[in-house]
Amino acid sequence: MHVKKPLKRRRFNYMETILVVEDKESMAEMLKETLESEGYRVISARDSLEGIRYLKECRVDLVLTDLKLPPKNGIDILKASKEENPLRPVIIMTAYGSVETAVKAMKEGAFDFITKPFDTDHLLMLIKRAIETQRLFTENILLKEEFASKLGFPRIIGRSEKITSVAQMVQKVASTKTTVLLLGESGTGKELFARAIHNLSNRKHYPVVPINCAAIPRDLLESELFGHEKGSFTGADAKKLGKFELADKGTIFLDEIGDMDTTIQSKLLRAIEEGEIERVGAVKAIKVDVRIVAASNKDLEKAVEDKKFREDLYYRLNVFPIRIPPLRERNEDVPLLVEYFTNKYCLEIKTPVKSISKKALDTLMNYHWKGNVRELENAIERAVILCDGDMIMPEHFILSSMFTQGTLETVAKEALRKAETKRIVSALKETRGNKSKAAQILQVSYKTLLTKIKEYGIEA
Ligand SMILES: Nc1ncnc2c1ncn2[C@@H]1O[C@H](COP(=O)(O)OP(=O)(O)OP(=O)(O)O)[C@@H](O)[C@H]1O
Ligand SMILES: [Mg+2]
Numbered sequence: 001m002h003v004k005k006p007l008k009r010r011r012f013n014y015m016e017t018i019l020v021v022e023d024k025e026s027m028a029e030m031l032k033e034t035l036e037s038e039g040y041r042v043i044s045a046r047d048s049l050e051g052i053r054y055l056k057e058c059r060v061d062l063v064l065t066d067l068k069l070p071p072k073n074g075i076d077i078l079k080a081s082k083e084e085n086p087l088r089p090v091i092i093m094t095a096y097g098s099v100e101t102a103v104k105a106m107k108e109g110a111f112d113f114i115t116k117p118f119d120t121d122h123l124l125m126l127i128k129r130a131i132e133t134q135r136l137f138t139e140n141i142l143l144k145e146e147f148a149s150k151l152g153f154p155r156i157i158g159r160s161e162k163i164t165s166v167a168q169m170v171q172k173v174a175s176t177k178t179t180v181l182l183l184g185e186s187g188t189g190k191e192l193f194a195r196a197i198h199n200l201s202n203r204k205h206y207p208v209v210p211i212n213c214a215a216i217p218r219d220l221l222e223s224e225l226f227g228h229e230k231g232s233f234t235g236a237d238a239k240k241l242g243k244f245e246l247a248d249k250g251t252i253f254l255d256e257i258g259d260m261d262t263t264i265q266s267k268l269l270r271a272i273e274e275g276e277i278e279r280v281g282a283v284k285a286i287k288v289d290v291r292i293v294a295a296s297n298k299d300l301e302k303a304v305e306d307k308k309f310r311e312d313l314y315y316r317l318n319v320f321p322i323r324i325p326p327l328r329e330r331n332e333d334v335p336l337l338v339e340y341f342t343n344k345y346c347l348e349i350k351t352p353v354k355s356i357s358k359k360a361l362d363t364l365m366n367y368h369w370k371g372n373v374r375e376l377e378n379a380i381e382r383a384v385i386l387c388d389g390d391m392i393m394p395e396h397f398i399l400s401s402m403f404t405q406g407t408l409e410t411v412a413k414e415a416l417r418k419a420e421t422k423r424i425v426s427a428l429k430e431t432r433g434n435k436s437k438a439a440q441i442l443q444v445s446y447k448t449l450l451t452k453i454k455e456y457g458i459e460a
Contacts, residue, residue, distance in 0.1 A: 016131055017041040017058065021051035021065040021077055022093070031064065034120050040127075048072035052080045060088065062130055064123075067094040067101060078108050089130035093118070156189070156196060157340045160330035166193065169322050174200035179272070181257075181317045182295040184324030185457075187374030190295040191255065193324065197293055198251040206250030209243045213264075214256035221264050223280045226271070232281020244277045244288050251291040257317065258298035262310060269313045292317070326457050327369040327376065334365045337373060341380040342392070354384060356392040363394050368414060421456045424449070428458070 018040050022028040032042045043058055045051035048069040054060065055077075063081050067074040078090045089111035094101055102113045111130045114123055156167055173180055174197045182190040191210065198208040216224055227242030243252055254260075260268070271277045272292065276285040294317050303309035327333065338356060346353045360383075369375050383396035423442065431437040439449040452458075 015039065015041045016061040017043060018062045018064055018127070019043045019045065019051065019054055019058070019060040021045045021048065021063070021069060021074070023047055023066060023069055027066075034124070035127075038124060048074075048076055051077050055080055055084050061134075062127060063088065063090040064127070065090065065092055067092055067105070075105060075108055078105060078110055082109050087134055089134050091123075091126055091130060155340070156192060157336050158330065158333040159336060160332045162325040162330045163333055166322060166324055167196075169320075170196055171200060173197065173320050173322075175202060177291050179292045179294070179317055179319045181300075181319070181321045182293065182324060183300070183321055184295075184297060185326050185372055186297050187372035188324040188326060189373055190297070190324060191253070193322070194251075194253045194255075194293045194295060198253075198291075201251070201291065203250050203291055207247055208251045208253060209247040210253040210255055211243045212255045214259035218261045218264070221261065222267060225264070226267065226277045226279055228280035229282050232279075236281070239279075242277065242279065244271060244290055245286065247290045248288050249290075251293055254292065254294040256296060256298075257294040258296040258300055258303055258309065260309075262308070265310045265313050269310065269316060272313075272316050325459070327372045328367075329457060329459060331365050334376070335361060337376055338364060338380060341377050342384060345381045345384040349384065351384075352390065354387060354390050354392050357394070360392055360394045360397065363397065366418075368417060417456060420452060421458060424452060424456070424458055 018035055020028060020031050020035070020042055022031060022044070023046055028044050028046070032044055035042050043054055043060065045054050048071065051063075051065065051069070055063070060081075063077060065074040065077045069077070074092050074094075078092065081088055081090050086109070090109070092102075092105045092110050092113040093116055094105075094113055095116040105113050111133070112126055114126060156163075158164065158167075170193055180194075180197055182193055184190050194210070195208060198204060211224060213221065223236070223240060223242065225242050225244055227240050227245055228236050230236060230239045254268075267278075271288075274285070275289070276287045278285045300309055300314055300318070304311050304314050327337075338361060342356060343353055364376070364379070371378075379397055382398060383392050387393070387396045424438070427438040427441050428435070430441065435449055435453070436446050439446045442449065444452075
């Protein structure tokens, strides 16, 4: 019989529960006593099946398991625990200490292993570290989530068939590691969708790292992407991690990829093909596990034709292209976006939510949104500030080429564009998309028709 030692005072009144799976009675007793005297709650299992059952039935914060456990073994316990809760630390005790079993356990995601016979202080230290690491990790995740909800996690607004099908594609591809290429005019929401892809993936607890390839000078871009070693060039006075390394296990968002210099394109191609990167000035490549989402508002196919973009890289990126349609092709989304942005900006300047007059909404629906959703968002932000009453009127909008404002020339151009678009669309419908027939009906040359289709953003 032994006298129970008093429980040590612990920092938290929360008692962590440790599942001990050990078939040798004396060892199991010793562990239970040691751990309880440190203030842990202990559940003991005598074989692997009992252990797996407890994992399912009880709340367990950490697993301490023997390796040799007939009929199964400690690796099975480890796997079962990972399946239940991938974050829960598992420590393996082994009498063999063979490198192979240890490596296998670590590969399967064990927190650590300890060789019998061991010093109990060493074991207690391991356990403390495992619990602390796990706590920090979850705390970080929680912080991130709180942050996201504070920022009002961006929602994707729209009900048009076009935007719905984009959202569906995003949802389908998100959970894979497939490279996604987002194509669309400026302000259509490429970054928004890139973040959505990351947030819908199982990489969401790791970083999404954006980099704007157009905004960084060529000489700096390589080290921004891949990092550099100390002293690798003048000015490199410290080692620097590149965006690829920072995005490890997460997603890198290569924005404006069409503007990337061709020398860097080759290095990027290598990174994608080999799954490894080389810091500037490094002797060894490093493996990284990064999901790539790229975006461009340029016609990459044309850039390839013009030899400004590497064809092989283009094919590597163009695995899953998603075209985000311009706002003017999905007018039915305008009212929803207007409502969303009006709420957002009224909330931001802390005024009661304003409504919008029918006339103002009509104007917005018929406007040619060259800057797409971003232009609409800016227009609403301004209108909310300018409007003193509770209804937003047409005069609160300052749009670059409004029908009701601007010079005769811009008004005429806008009217021409609208009328021609309508007629071209109907001609294309009539001919089931046959452009040369449509050109005949419209009595313009094939080339003129193509130019107009492109200029007005008419889709096939
Ligand atoms: N469907 C949408 N619902 C809600 N907000 C949207 C939507 N599309 C775009 N936005 C908003 O419009 C703004 C512009 O979007 P974003 O920055 O993603 O566009 P982009 O295509 O990356 O533009 P650029 O090519 O200019 O970088 C952002 O504030 C974004 O949150
Ligand atoms: Mg962008």
